[in-house]
Amino acid sequence: GHRSASSCSGVQERTLIAVKPDGVQRRLVGQIIQRFEQRGFKLVGLKMVQVSEDLLSQHYGQLRTKPFYPSLLHYMTSGPVVAMVWEGHNVVQTSRSMVGHTNPAEARAGTVRGDFSIHVSRNVVHASDSQEGAQREIQLWFQGKELLNWDCCDQSITCEV
Ligand code: UDP
Numbered sequence: 711g712h713r714s715a716s717s718c719s720g721v722q723e724r725t726l727i728a729v730k731p732d733g734v735q736r737r738l739v740g741q742i743i744q745r746f747e748q749r750g751f752k753l754v755g756l757k758m759v760q761v762s763e764d765l766l767s768q769h770y771g772q773l774r775t776k777p778f779y780p781s782l783l784h785y786m787t788s789g790p791v792v793a794m795v796w797e798g799h800n801v802v803q804t805s806r807s808m809v810g811h812t813n814p815a816e817a818r819a820g821t822v823r824g825d826f827s828i829h830v831s832r833n834v835v836h837a838s839d840s841q842e843g844a845q846r847e848i849q850l851w852f853q854g855k856e857l858l859n860w861d862c863c864d865q866s867i868t869c870e871v
Contacts, residue, residue, distance in 0.1 A: 722797045724754065724857075725805050726847040728836040731789035734758075738826055739792050742835060745808060745822065746796050750868035755795035755848075755857045761786055768850055778831065785831060793851050799869050802837075802844050809837040 727746065729739050747753070766786050773779050796805065810821025814833055817824035827833045838844035848857075 722752075723799065723801045723841060723844075724795050724797045724848060725802045725838045725844040726836070726851055727794045727796055727805060727809075727838075728851075729792040729794075730786065730832075730834055730836060731791060732785075732832045733826070733834040734790050734792055736826070736834075738834060741826075742822060743794070746794075746805070749804070749808065750864075751796040751798040751801055751805070752860075752862045752865065753794060754797045754859070755852050756792070757852075757856065758790050758792050759851075760789075761791050763787060765850065769847060781831060795848055795852060795857055798865075802839075802841050805837045806839060809835050 727742075729742055733739065733742065743753070763783060766783055767774065770779070770782060770786075773782065776782075798804075808821060810817030810823035812823075812833065813830045814823045814827040815830075817827070817833075819825060822835050823833050838847050
């Protein structure tokens with residue numbers, strides 16, 4: 711079919727979404743994936759990982775001077791994480807609003823954090839906060855060959871081509 715860089719069938723924005731160890735422990739992985747699928751985004755990478763401190767120190771490098779940083783590292787390495795790359799129109803911004811405010815007390819009902827969490831230190835899910843951040847994080851968490859380019863049968867329906 712016809713392709714152009716700005717259309718829904720061409721190059722698309724991507725973001726890193728990760729179900730954190732509390733989300734995996736609480737068996738929320740399926741519900742979180744379902745929200746992104748039903749919204750209309752396309753899954754292009756998925757893996758379960760025991761995250762290393764080295765990866766986390768790069769991922770959360772900007773937070774290393776924060777008082778909560780040691781406990782954040784402990785939390786994020788306490789069990790498996792399910793890391794995903796989702797693709798689609800405006801996926802970075804839209805997924806941030808689907809995930810909700812960092813502090814669950816301020817996260818609206820209907821968001822992942824607003825529906826499933828009560829404390830900032832156990833907020834279930836990560837979502838990249840900018841397009842540049844998403845590119846950096848995807849490269850950090852995934853190898854190129856782990857990301858699949860595929861045509862989703864409804865992408866010309868869910869997005870204007
Ligand atoms: N965090 C925490 N205590 C805080 C602020 C943040 O434990 O007071 C943790 C929390 O897991 C959060 C992560 O650090 O998701 C990264 O913080 P950031 O401000 O980047 O928020 P996010 O982008 O995850 O919403």
